[in-house]
Amino acid sequence: MAGYNEIRGLRVKYLSTNPSNPEEGEVWYNSTLGQLKANVLGAAVWTSGGSLNTKRSATVAGTVSAGLASFGYIYPPSSPEGGSNVTEEYNGTAWTTVNTANTPRYQVNSTGTQTAAVAFGGFAGAGSTPGGGPYTATNAFESYNGTTWTNLTGAPTAKAADPPLTGTQTALVQTGGITDTSGTPSNQTQEYNGSWSAGENYPASAQSVSAAGTLTAAVFCGGATNAPGSSKLDTAFEYDGTDFSATGSLPVAATSLGGRTGTQTASIFAGGSSPLNNTTLEYNGSVFAVNPASPSGGRPAIGQGKMSGTAATAALVAGAGSTPTMTTTEEFTGAVVEVKTLTTG
Amino acid sequence: MENFLYGVLTNTGKGFFTAEDRRAFFLRGYPADVWVIGNNERGACWVADKNGVFKTKSEAQALVDADVQAAQAAWDAQTDEEKAEPNNTRPTDITLP
Numbered sequence: 001m002a003g004y005n006e007i008r009g010l011r012v013k014y015l016s017t018n019p020s021n022p023e024e025g026e027v028w029y030n031s032t033l034g035q036l037k038a039n040v041l042g043a044a045v046w047t048s049g050g051s052l053n054t055k056r057s058a059t060v061a062g063t064v065s066a067g068l069a070s071f072g073y074i075y076p077p078s079s080p081e082g083g084s085n086v087t088e089e090y091n092g093t094a095w096t097t098v099n100t101a102n103t104p105r106y107q108v109n110s111t112g113t114q115t116a117a118v119a120f121g122g123f124a125g126a127g128s129t130p131g132g133g134p135y136t137a138t139n140a141f142e143s144y145n146g147t148t149w150t151n152l153t154g155a156p157t158a159k160a161a162d163p164p165l166t167g168t169q170t171a172l173v174q175t176g177g178i179t180d181t182s183g184t185p186s187n188q189t190q191e192y193n194g195s196w197s198a199g200e201n202y203p204a205s206a207q208s209v210s211a212a213g214t215l216t217a218a219v220f221c222g223g224a225t226n227a228p229g230s231s232k233l234d235t236a237f238e239y240d241g242t243d244f245s246a247t248g249s250l251p252v253a254a255t256s257l258g259g260r261t262g263t264q265t266a267s268i269f270a271g272g273s274s275p276l277n278n279t280t281l282e283y284n285g286s287v288f289a290v291n292p293a294s295p296s297g298g299r300p301a302i303g304q305g306k307m308s309g310t311a312a313t314a315a316l317v318a319g320a321g322s323t324p325t326m327t328t329t330e331e332f333t334g335a336v337v338e339v340k341t342l343t344t345g
Numbered sequence: 346m347e348n349f350l351y352g353v354l355t356n357t358g359k360g361f362f363t364a365e366d367r368r369a370f371f372l373r374g375y376p377a378d379v380w381v382i383g384n385n386e387r388g389a390c391w392v393a394d395k396n397g398v399f400k401t402k403s404e405a406q407a408l409v410d411a412d413v414q415a416a417q418a419a420w421d422a423q424t425d426e427e428k429a430e431p432n433n434t435r436p437t438d439i440t441l442p
Contacts, residue, residue, distance in 0.1 A: 229432045294373075
């Protein structure tokens with residue numbers, strides 16, 4: 001069997017303290033402790049975060065240490081029932097209620113940071129019945145600057161059902177979604193970079209598609225080709241700002257997989273429809289693989305529009321949909337290099 | 346020895362379950378604040394530390410069933426128009442592991 005010297009081209013170091021700059025695979029003998037140690041890649045993990053103040057199916061933007069939850073449907077016995085404009089900010093520990101948005105709505109999607117976010121679409125109600133309905137898909141598009149929400153020019157096409165989108169406050173791509181309360185899913189794509197323009201049609205007419213990345217380097221996956229969400233897709237496509245191209249498929253067909261958690265070449269997707277409720281998927285630019293870390297669940301699906309992060313190593317989900325509506329938050333921490341003791345004595 | 350413990354615990358937010366907890370024992374949440382916990386010393390201590398109440402599997406399943414059935418009844422009471430709203434599917438039964 002090859003020794004460490006042959007494998008690494010190095011001898012095992014003899015050190016009085018552990019190395020200050022961890023490098024995966026590094027092995028050394030700690031003479032102070034009398035232990036052989038190594039830097040190994042630890043496991044990714046989901047942990048609990050602070051709970052939302054208002055129980056609802058909010059959309060989430062921002063990061064684990066600076067998150068933004070907005071909009072969502074408030075179900076009885078919480079009140080007032082219906083589409084909400086409640087906004088909360090997360091500091092890595094707790095959620096704080098801040099200024100409300102302009103148009104109460106639900107099944108909205110958002111992207112960006114806590115101080116530069118936008119929220120698009122959803123179902124907005126006329127407020128004439130209990131729960132605020134009847135509801136129709138809206139093209140409402142609002143920006144948040146860390147303090148207040150401002151109405152921007154609405155998108156060309158109204159979309160709801162957590163209309164898939166990814167990017168930043170000033171450059172995003174939105175595709176698919178549903179254009180009315182009973183309608184069939186759309187394949188229409190719209191881009192925003194200060195003004196709205198049309199993009200190439202998505203290869204499938206679908207809703208609850210999940211997305212990550214930027215306007216010019218995005219990945220979309222899963223979704224459903226009918227309104228109830230039962231006709232699921234396992235397909236995924238990359239977008240370069242001009243064209244969609246097929247990439248590796250999901251392990252199983254699924255909807256509402258979260259997203260907006262990294263780049264086109266390194267992102268994670270979690271939760272979603274059965275059987276992936278408690279599954280974390282990693283995308284590396286070509287293949288989707290299951291990460292062993294499992295969200296604790298307790299919700300029907302973590303889902304599209306409820307997940308955010310800047311990288312595949314740190315993501316945030318909060319709230320949940322209709323059954324049951326939840327306030328809980330979970331935080332994802334990707335695998336990091338950590339010290340492991342190999343022998344003692 | 347059974348693979349899982351069953352308990353009722355209220356998620357108190359940050360720190361309710363930590364990275365160390367997740368690495369030490371299986372943990373999964375269900376409706377009605379029911380949690381399924383890996384049956385080892387760390388898992389049992391976690392329930393006790395969080396002031397949880399241990400349940401038998403059948404007791405835990407009954408709590409989940411009651412919660413799901415209430416949600417199903419609420420869904421059934423919706424109008425046909427409401428039931429047809431996108432992604433508004435009837436809550437499905439849950440079987441604890």
